[in-house]
Amino acid sequence: MSAGQNxxxxxxxxxxxxxxxxxxxxxxxxxxxxxxxxxxxxxxxISVCCGCGTCVSMCPAGAISISDGRVIWDDExxxxxxxxxxxxxxLSSPRVRxxxxxxxxxxxxxxxxxxxxxxxxxxECTLQRDFLVDLFTLAKExxxxxxxxxxxxxxxxxxxxxxxxxxxxxxxxKAFDTAVHKELTGRGSEPVIENARKLMAAGKLTxxxxxxxxxxxxxxxxxxxxxxxxxxxxxxxxxxxxxxxxRNLGVRExxxxxxxxxxxxxxxxxxxxAEQKGFRxxxxx
Amino acid sequence: MLGITDMKQExxxxxxxxxxxxxxxxxxxxxxxxNYVEFFETTKEFRELEAAGCLCTMxxxxxxxxxxxxxxxxxxxxxxxxxFLRLGPARTLEDAIMNLEIMYRFVPSVTHxxxxxxxxxxxxxxxxxxxxxxxxxxxRFLIFLDRTIxxxxxxxxxxxxxxxxxxxxxxxxxELQNAIPSITxxxxxxxxxxxxxxxxxxxxxxxxxxxxxxxxxxKKIYPVxxxxxxxxxxxxxxxxxxxxxRIVLARLAPKAKDSEHFINELLPHAVQELCGYIxxxxxxxxxxTHFFKSNFLVTEGFLKLDNFVGMVGMVGLNECVNILMExxxxxxxxxxxxxxxxxxxxxxxxxKAEVESFTSKFCAVNGNHFVLHAQVGIADDxxxxxxxxxxxxxxxxxxxxxxxxxxxxxxxxxxxxxxxPFDETADRNPDAIVDLIKGGFAQGMRYFSTxxxxxxxxxxxxxxxKKSDIVKLDNGIAVNQANAMxxxxxxxxxxxxxxxxxxxxx
Ligand code: SF4
Ligand code: SF4
Numbered sequence: 001m002s003a004g005q006n007x008x009x010x011x012x013x014x015x016x017x018x019x020x021x022x023x024x025x026x027x028x029x030x031x032x033x034x035x036x037x038x039x040x041x042x043x044x045x046i047s048v049c050c051g052c053g054t055c056v057s058m059c060p061a062g063a064i065s066i067s068d069g070r071v072i073w074d075d076e077x078x079x080x081x082x083x084x085x086x087x088x089x090x091l092s093s094p095r096v097r098x099x100x101x102x103x104x105x106x107x108x109x110x111x112x113x114x115x116x117x118x119x120x121x122x123x124e125c126t127l128q129r130d131f132l133v134d135l136f137t138l139a140k141e142x143x144x145x146x147x148x149x150x151x152x153x154x155x156x157x158x159x160x161x162x163x164x165x166x167x168x169x170x171x172x173x174k175a176f177d178t179a180v181h182k183e184l185t186g187r188g189s190e191p192v193i194e195n196a197r198k199l200m201a202a203g204k205l206t207x208x209x210x211x212x213x214x215x216x217x218x219x220x221x222x223x224x225x226x227x228x229x230x231x232x233x234x235x236x237x238x239x240x241x242x243x244x245x246x247r248n249l250g251v252r253e254x255x256x257x258x259x260x261x262x263x264x265x266x267x268x269x270x271x272x273x274a275e276q277k278g279f280r281x282x283x284x285x
Numbered sequence: 286m287l288g289i290t291d292m293k294q295e296x297x298x299x300x301x302x303x304x305x306x307x308x309x310x311x312x313x314x315x316x317x318x319x320n321y322v323e324f325f326e327t328t329k330e331f332r333e334l335e336a337a338g339c340l341c342t343m344x345x346x347x348x349x350x351x352x353x354x355x356x357x358x359x360x361x362x363x364x365x366x367x368x369f370l371r372l373g374p375a376r377t378l379e380d381a382i383m384n385l386e387i388m389y390r391f392v393p394s395v396t397h398x399x400x401x402x403x404x405x406x407x408x409x410x411x412x413x414x415x416x417x418x419x420x421x422x423x424x425r426f427l428i429f430l431d432r433t434i435x436x437x438x439x440x441x442x443x444x445x446x447x448x449x450x451x452x453x454x455x456x457x458x459x460e461l462q463n464a465i466p467s468i469t470x471x472x473x474x475x476x477x478x479x480x481x482x483x484x485x486x487x488x489x490x491x492x493x494x495x496x497x498x499x500x501x502x503x504k505k506i507y508p509v510x511x512x513x514x515x516x517x518x519x520x521x522x523x524x525x526x527x528x529x530x531r532i533v534l535a536r537l538a539p540k541a542k543d544s545e546h547f548i549n550e551l552l553p554h555a556v557q558e559l560c561g562y563i564x565x566x567x568x569x570x571x572x573x574t575h576f577f578k579s580n581f582l583v584t585e586g587f588l589k590l591d592n593f594v595g596m597v598g599m600v601g602l603n604e605c606v607n608i609l610m611e612x613x614x615x616x617x618x619x620x621x622x623x624x625x626x627x628x629x630x631x632x633x634x635x636x637k638a639e640v641e642s643f644t645s646k647f648c649a650v651n652g653n654h655f656v657l658h659a660q661v662g663i664a665d666d667x668x669x670x671x672x673x674x675x676x677x678x679x680x681x682x683x684x685x686x687x688x689x690x691x692x693x694x695x696x697x698x699x700x701x702x703x704x705x706p707f708d709e710t711a712d713r714n715p716d717a718i719v720d721l722i723k724g725g726f727a728q729g730m731r732y733f734s735t736x737x738x739x740x741x742x743x744x745x746x747x748x749x750x751k752k753s754d755i756v757k758l759d760n761g762i763a764v765n766q767a768n769a770m771x772x773x774x775x776x777x778x779x780x781x782x783x784x785x786x787x788x789x790x791x
Contacts, residue, residue: 015682015683015684016683016684016717016721018711018713018714018717019713019714022714022716023714023716023717023719023720024714024716024717024718024720024721024724025717110684110685110688111684113684113688113723113724113725113727113728114683114684114687114720114721114723114724114725115720115724116720283713285713
């Protein structure tokens with residue numbers, strides 16, 4: 001198959017993003033995740049639509065229909081009211097398109113002079129790995145850098161074809177403690193930690209990110225744990241560590257009422273803690 | 286012709302206005318009598334177009350006794366001194382700063398304040414020895430400028446090279462948060478280091494400056510060095526612009542039967558009338574008034590007559606195109622449809638050709654032709670967009686918008702620009718702003734300004750004001766900066782604070 005033929009489920013394309021890696025970038029969000037985090041800020045990207053049809057009649061714009069058991073979404077008619085994603089009982093969305101890498105590149109053609117690269121996020125983007133290879137091959141033809149925003153469940157360095165095209169991974173380290181990680185995501189933390197080590201050794205770790213949920217996740221323990229693992233490598237001090245304040249916006253019930261956002265002071269305290277652990281490039285958002 | 290009763294009333298209004306400082310009152314008073322006398326005859330056609338608001342003399346009146354924009358050769362001042370001002374060549378940083386401070390006081394312009402301060406970073410750089418001391422001196426220099434030149438049309442240039450002085454100026458501006466001076470980085474990605482460009486972008490997000498000028502394009506235009514003066518006007522150094530008058534396309538379009546009638550008849554006729562008027566005014570200024578005969582800036586060679594140009598301004602392409610599309614019965618609006626943009630380019634092609642077909646006795650630096658300028662508007666323009674800008678409220682997605690600028694900016698050799706405010710998501714990633722500018726400049730864009738939507742100092746159309754000063758003025762309290770007054774008018778008339786704020790979050 002030639003580059004660009006593998007289709008992926010694309011939830012959203014953002015033409016300019018400042019929060020998905022260095023400089024101005026296009027960000028492509030893929031549908032479907034192998035984690036089910038309670039604090040997920042866009043839970044409608046977790047599952048692939050099963051065609052149950054619940055959302056069809058609820059759409060005030062009549063933008064959703066169903067045929068052959070598949071939902072069809074009418075981009076033109078949609079008003080973006082988000083009713084569908086709130087009523088979907090399966091953590092999915094009808095506003096997902098099946099696109100090849102060539103089609104995605106076509107949509108961002110006008111952005112190319114203004115961006116330095118593409119970041120693929122999700123969902124969990126590595127679940128659609130063949131598409132990533134296609135997309136990154138095309139990105140390189142346009143001299144764009146290619147980054148993955150990923151949850152750490154994939155054995156990146158074992159996939160030489162992908163990693164030869166990929167400039168770096170922005171890795172979620174949700175919790176260092178494996179039991180905590182398992183409770184949150186359904187899987188232990190070991191593969192994530194191992195990936196952090198291997199990516200760092202290969203010079204492919206672009207950023208570590210941890211979402212801060214006070215009283216629920218042991219943030220200091222996570223920061224200290226990952227610092228211990230990475231400090232043997234050169235470049236550890238300048239590695240970007242992004243501390244992301246949990247926010248209720250977009251989070252599904254009942255979690256959106258169970259968790260609280262950290263205060264700016266709590267975030268600054270954690271930043272100071274990370275500095276104490278040797279990180280020098282800390283971004284708080 | 287206006288009479289003595291009108292003059293009395295005009296004077297009275299100035300005397301009663303508690304929002305004016307003494308100096309502002311004096312300057313306003315000095316302009317009053319000039320509206321009551323004429324020294325040369327204009328044509329009947331010109332007067333009709335002017336009365337209809339289609340041509341506009343920018344409140345200059347006909348009695349112009351100094352060039353509108355003056356860009357003295359300050360490097361000569363530092364190198365050789367000035368005999369009129371009894372200043373010797375600069376030997377230390379202190380000398381350099383003092384010489385500049387003194388000469389700025391004697392540079393007129395339409396505002397009576399200097400609209401160009403020179404490439405200050407390059408001029409000061411050779412004198413920097415002890416960096417801590419230099420930082421202190423430059424900081425005081427910048428405060429001095431802000432307080433003594435209460436007018437943000439005054440413009441400092443930086444770059445394209447990164448210098449110690451340039452870096453200090455950017456750092457100090459971020460701290461001081463002053464509206465004055467305006468600053469432009471003459472930016473060439475091949476010369477300007479990325480980290481300095483990013484420092485400038487970060488500073489711009491904090492206090493709306495510097496703006497970025499496309500150095501690679503601008504330096505091709507004149508055979509002599511250029512500088513950015515006033516709003517964003519690219520003009521020859523050791524020269525400048527005699528005058529600026531403008532055509533208001535948005536007010537000319539309603540008179541057309543259709544777009545063909547506009548492009549082939551109304552527009553060429555109006556442009557020729559405008560050019561004829563500008564030539565008359567320059568002739569009066571050069572041949573009859575004192576400036577080019579006796580002012581020391583000219584006699585000592587800080588300015589050369591041949592380096593001055595006449596500027597033909599235009600505003601309201603957005604509205605003009607939309608009016609003509611409707612008359613043609615074709616759907617589509619400016620910035621949003623290919624056919625509307627195509628019509629925009631046809632209008633601009635014709636406008637440019639008409640301006641270039643007029644030969645002036647002056648403007649040797651530009652082959653004896655006037656130069657086209659995208660004018661930003663004046664306070665009493667209602668619902669007329671600056672230059673070729675897409676109307677506020679009708680902006681298109683960011684990258685498309687920059688590409689659009691890339692198509693329309695190359696028409697303007699004496700200045701054009703667009704403004705893109707960002708929300709706080711950009712503060713953490715100024716590199717992203719630099720990426721946007723690089724992309725825009727590669728597409729032909731000539732000038733990029735930005736500010737952060739939560740900053741106090743913001744860009745109105747071509748100049749800067751503090752939002753807090755506008756609030757004071759609205760309550761009748763005087764502020765030092767003269768053009769904050771116009772800022773108040775603009776905010777009320779042109780929806781400036783409604784300008785689309787760009788977010789990088791999606
Ligand atoms: S967001 Fe969903 S519910 Fe709302 S109009 Fe679009 S498809 Fe319909
Ligand atoms: S989007 Fe959700 S509600 Fe709609 S058909 Fe798919 S699974 Fe059912």
